[in-house]
Amino acid sequence: MTVPARLPLLGLVGGVVAALLAVVAAAAFSGAALPSALLDPGAVVRWGLPVATVLVELTASVALGALVLAAFVLPRGGGRSGSDGRAWPSTMLVASVAAGAWAVLSLVHLVLTYGSISGTPLSSPSFGSELGLFVTQVSLGRTLLGITMIAAVSCALALLVTTPVGALGSALVVSAALAMQAATGHTVGSTNHELAISSLFLHLAGAAVWIGGLGALALVARRLGRDLAPTVARYSSIAAWCFVAVAVSGAVNGAIRLGGLDGVTSRYGLLLVAKVVLFAVLGGLGWAHRRLVVRRLHEVAAGPAGARQASAGVPGVFWRLVAVELAVMGAVSGVAAALGSSAPPIPQEPPTDPTPAELVTGHALPPAPTAELWLTxxxxxxxxxxxxxxxxxxxxxxxxxxxxxxxxxxxxxxxxxxxxxxxxxxxxxxxxxxxxxxxxxxxxxxxxxxxxxxxxxxxxxxxxxxxxxxxxxRTDGSRxxxxxxxxxxxxxxxxxxxxxxxxxxxxxxxxxxxxxxxxxxxxxxxxxxxxxxxxxxxxxxxxxxxxxxxxxxxxxxxxxxxxxxxxxxxxxxxxxxxxxxxxxxxxxxxxxxxxxxxxxxxxxxxxxxxxxxxxxxxxxxxxxxxxxxxxxxxxxxxxxxxxxxxxxxxxxGDAELEAYNEMLAARAGTTEQPRRG
Incomplete structure (x- = not known):
């Protein structure tokens, strides 16, 4: 069966649309976009911020996912496999375009973030000067500006590098921006500071590689030919690890923000439940992806028609599953963005009357150490x-x-x-x-x-x-x-x-x-x-x-x-x-x-x-x-x-010892002086 050439792009567009619909619906349900009673920045800021957030996360995900594919998954041609490596440069181009869009959207996100936290409408005469102070004097503003600059640098790097080592280095640069973003989440002010930052970073990075990797793979899959089956199998292994990272970090984040079962019934808790359900569906689709599509791709690639069938028949199954999975991923991203804009039931603020230990370390002082406490x-x-x-x-x-x-x-x-x-x-x-x-x-x-x-x-x-x-x-030039x-x-x-x-x-x-x-x-x-x-x-x-x-x-x-x-x-x-x-x-x-x-x-x-x-x-x-x-x-x-x-x-017969004795005897003979008559 022949698959329309526009289907990969339509699948990505469907994922983005699903994300936008989900974030709008979730923001309306949680009340995050309602006018503020005191300082209201306006409807553009209130509705634009969650939309910009989800678009920033999606473009950053595609940039990181494409770089991870180039570093660890995609063939580069040569070797004994007969791979032509056509998908590798295309993937780096996808990473560059995605990083460029990420940089532009990050700048928009920075502007809307300042409008939201200051309650200042974009049309205010003093907005520009106040924004300048925000990005130079306030920690959050400097962080958001740093993320924007990293996105711009990543766009240039993706065009310049030509090796998997360079792709990995560029991926680490993008990961640095995700680490900075993790330091701006809900839980950074809580007493579980380190746990909150580490869990949020793992959550962001795991989701980005998973979502962005699939999106980038969908865009370059037509250039893979006979390499489609091993490429999809390798991506599936990475996606499985991402699933574990996102699941564990998400559970930790949820526990920190909800504070207990009572928080589940709040609007924030219900949104979190919706995200968990969508995530479970996504995990099931990923499992089906590994069990069904990868197996069938290998079967067809091993058949008599080989690469011709892999590019014309079985990818129809692959595209359909990718389109559904991207749509669910988009919905999960939209709900996650709305959660980020909503107040959790447990205020994530430092203690009102902190102890010296809490002021210095961010943690309550543990009890006096004993042998039992050292172990438990x-x-x-x-x-x-x-x-x-x-x-x-x-x-x-x-x-x-x-x-x-x-x-x-x-x-x-x-x-x-x-x-x-x-x-x-x-x-x-x-x-x-x-x-x-x-x-x-x-x-x-x-x-x-x-x-x-x-x-x-x-x-x-x-x-x-x-x-x-x-x-x-591997024999196809990949690492x-x-x-x-x-x-x-x-x-x-x-x-x-x-x-x-x-x-x-x-x-x-x-x-x-x-x-x-x-x-x-x-x-x-x-x-x-x-x-x-x-x-x-x-x-x-x-x-x-x-x-x-x-x-x-x-x-x-x-x-x-x-x-x-x-x-x-x-x-x-x-x-x-x-x-x-x-x-x-x-x-x-x-x-x-x-x-x-x-x-x-x-x-x-x-x-x-x-x-x-x-x-x-x-x-x-x-x-x-x-x-x-x-x-x-x-x-x-x-x-x-x-x-x-x-x-x-x-x-x-101990030839080494005999040779050694002969050497000593020869030396003794040469040093012995003949007697004179």
């Missing part, structure tokens, strides 16, 4: 928690894939990964995270666990080795997980930082750089700084441990003697750092630890000195374990060398 206290850090879940699922799937084809993977390596992930989850969301926010000593427990204990288990689980064996390779991983492992940057000497210097020296500069303060006061701290020290620990006793590939490992030397030098440095903290009379980040008003525990400076002792004490135990492991490895290496020489001697 929990404050979800959503990004690391979902990262732990993803690591477990992916690792176990890789092990299952190896066993399905008859290969074996050591059980102890799998157990090591599970233990490392569980410890990491507790360190980032458990007692160490709860008390590490208010006690320097607890923070050092968290830090030393991340940098010295978790990496040992992760390195012994050999995740890179497992991935290289389990992940399929899948295996290509990205091996490209990173064999890159110059990875080779430099994985060098044993560099890894040791980074492992030890970054502690000085972090704690004696403003980086420590940024990690305490900003969520991004907190995430970067976790990522850096965990990765630094992994590179160091892998250079000593790891299994994963890396630069040529030094001799066992040099490994022990590096290890003992690092141990000495940790001891020096701990002693420096113990003897210090200056409080690190005094405007944080010194202003919490704790009624329990030691004074801040004394607690910092305790943290120094913990650094010294905790640091020595993993180092001792690594030293023992290196020594055992050295012994086993010598034993393997001796056995190899014995086997060689048995095969050739």
């Amino acid at each position: 206290s929990f404050r979800w850090d959503l990004v690391p928690a979902l990262g732990c879940l993803a690591a477990l699922v992916v690792y176990l799937r890789w092990v299952r894939r190896l066993r399905a084809r008859g290969d074996q993977w050591p059980v102890l390596r799998t157990a090591s990964l599970v233990v490392g992930v569980v410890i990491f989850a507790w360190t980032t969301s458990g007692g160490a995270a709860v008390y590490g926010h208010v006690l320097f000593s607890a923070h050092m427990i968290q830090h030393m666990t991340l940098v010295m204990i978790v990496p040992v288990f992760i390195a012994l689980s050999a995740p890179v080795t497992l991935a290289a064996r389990a992940l399929p390779s 899948g997980p295996r290509e990205w991983l091996l490209g990173l492992v064999h890159s110059r940057w990875a080779g430099f930082f994985a060098n044993p000497v560099v890894a040791a210097v980074n492992f030890a020296g970054s502690m000085i750089v972090f704690y004696y500069t403003d980086l420590f303060s940024l990690a305490l006061t900003t969520y991004l700084g907190h995430l970067l701290m976790i990522a850096h020290f965990t990765l630094a620990g992994y590179l160091f441990v892998n250079a000593l006793v790891g299994v994963d590939p890396g630069p040529t490992r030094p001799s066992h003697a040099l490994r022990l030397l590096l290890l003992f030098a690092t141990m000495a440095f940790h001891a020096f750092f701990g002693v420096a903290l113990v003897s210090s009379e200056t409080l690190l980040v005094p405007d944080w630890f010194g202003l919490l008003g704790r009624p329990w525990g030691p004074p801040a400076l004394e607690d910092q000195q305790i943290g120094g002792a913990i650094t010294w004490g905790i640091g020595e135990l993993p180092m001792l374990f690594l030293a023992i492991a290196v020594a055992i490895s050295w012994t086993r290496d010598d034993e393997r060398t001796a056995r190899r020489r014995d086997r060689a001697a048995d095969r050739d």
Whole structure:
């Protein structure tokens, strides 16, 4: 069956229309567009803001989705697959056009946002001058202006880049704008500040890749030809992960904003229920997309007519499902935009009479720590928690894939990964995270666990080795997980930082750089700084441990003697750092630890000195374990060398020893002087 060429565009238009109808209906139902009793900005602002919001989100989604397709999914031609790669440049053009529309709409959104929060009509004579103050003096205005500038930059980047690496870099730039947008949501003023920002970012990014990826795929599908089936299958895998991210983050956001079951009966709660229902429908369509359409595309592509049938027959099924899915996605986006313009039943405002701890950290002060509270206290850090879940699922799937084809993977390596992930989850969301926010000593427990204990288990689980064996390779010029991983492992940057000497210097020296500069303060006061701290020290620990006793590939490992030397030098440095903290009379980040008003525990400076002792004490135990492991490895290496020489001697009659004796005899003969008669 022949599909009209205009159907992809009609499908996208249908999705946009569904989004606009949904946002108008939801705004009318919630009362978000009703005139204000005090300062009314006018009907244009009241109705235009939710409409502009949904259009901004849709265009940003298409830009990000297209870049993700170019980085991870689409063939680029060449290789053994016979792919011509025609869809790749078209996708970058789609990303550029979408980013350009996003930039224009973001500017409109900025203007309408100021009119809404100030209650000033667009026709007011002072609107322009006040808007200038808004974008230069007010944090929200600067953020919205920054998003607009990022959209404009993304438009230019998408036209300039020509490789998957460039597409990934451009996607990260777009993601930065989504992170900025997450900081302007309903819940940023609540006491669950970090959880609100992380959940909203995951929600925005997951939905953007899912919706925008499908929209971009619909626009370039006709250029894929025989590559349509593998491309749709790859996108479906990404969409499944996006579904999980959106579902989990949406549940967290809903719980924060509703505050309990009583909030479900409010207008906001009913809109949220409608969004959940539409999202469930969307998930069902995605499942059908994977089970039905992908299977049929593969069947037809494998048939005798191959590419001709794939471009003329089966895509009719694909287009129909895409059109329905885009319409539902548009409706979900419209309801979400209306929710963003509506007041939740629980006011997301800071406490009216905050404690010193709430003023400084944004959280209520936890009770005095006990052994039980260290084990049972929990404050979800959503990004690391979902990262732990993803690591477990992916690792176990890789092990299952190896066993399905008859290969074996050591059980102890799998157990090591599970233990490392569980410890990491507790360190980032458990007692160490709860008390590490208010006690320097607890923070050092968290830090030393991340940098010295978790990496040992992760390195012994050999995740890179497992991935290289389990992940399929691609032959159509695209970059899948295996290509990205091996490209990173064999890159110059990875080779430099994985060098044993560099890894040791980074492992030890970054502690000085972090704690004696403003980086420590940024990690305490900003969520991004907190995430970067976790990522850096965990990765630094992994590179160091892998250079000593790891299994994963890396630069040529030094001799066992040099490994022990590096290890003992690092141990000495940790001891020096701990002693420096113990003897210090200056409080690190005094405007944080010194202003919490704790009624329990030691004074801040004394607690910092305790943290120094913990650094010294905790640091020595993993180092001792690594030293023992290196020594055992050295012994086993010598034993393997001796056995190899014995086997060689048995095969050739100890020819090596005979040759050595002959060499000594020849040297003795040349040095002996003849006697004179």
